[in-house]
Amino acid sequence: MGLLKEFKEFAVKGNVIDLAVGVIIGGAFGKIVSSFVNDVVMPPIGLLVGGVDFKDLQLVLKEETVDAAGEAVAAVTLNYGMFIQNVVDFIIIAFVIFLAIKGINRMNRKKEAEAAPPPPPPGPTPTEKLLEEIRDLLKKQ
Template sequence: MGLLKEFREFAVKGNVIDLAVGVIIGGAFGKIVSSFVNDVVMPPLGLLIGGMDFKSLAITLKDASTNEAGEAVAAVTLNYGMFIQNVVDFTIIAFVIFLAIKGINNFNRKKEEAAAPPPPPPGPTPSEKLLEEIRDLLKK
């Protein structure tokens, strides 16, 4: 029974809930970025390099054929174009996340600087202390 109670406490903690929300939002964000890459970035990039569509780039390792039963056997291909597409997706996602984290860190740094109290004035230097002692002796 103690294990179940510990698990419930763990699952209800804010960190686990925050993680779950982050995963859900991250999945939705991934769809947005994929659409941005596929529909906005890649068409002009493909046009610049001669109208090439990265997704269609592939090397055929074995041609399509039919087996003895008359069923079609699909071709075996090495889809390096899809790999290029996924690398571009990852690069854009990583850059956007980098910019977002950088912005959040700058905001938090400015917030901390505004909240930090001003430093106390520096204490007297050794020569000032000596002059104060001389002044106090002269007063006596």
């Protein structure tokens, strides 16, 4: 029974819930970025390089053949176009996350600067205290 209680405490902690929310939002964000890359970024780039759809770029290692039973054996291809597509996805996602973290850090620094009270003025040094005492003694005379 203790193990179940420990698991419940672990699962309900804020960090686990935050992580779950982050994973869900990250998955949705990944779909948005993939759509942005596939539908907005790559078509103009493909047009600039001669109307090429990067997803279709591939190197055929072995042509499609028909085996002895008459069934088609699929071609073996090296799909470097999909790799280029995924690299562009990654670069855009990494850049957006970089900008988001940079913005969050800037906001945190501003909050810390506002929240931190100014340091108290330094007290008098021992020499200043001695001089004050001398001054007070001279006033008394």
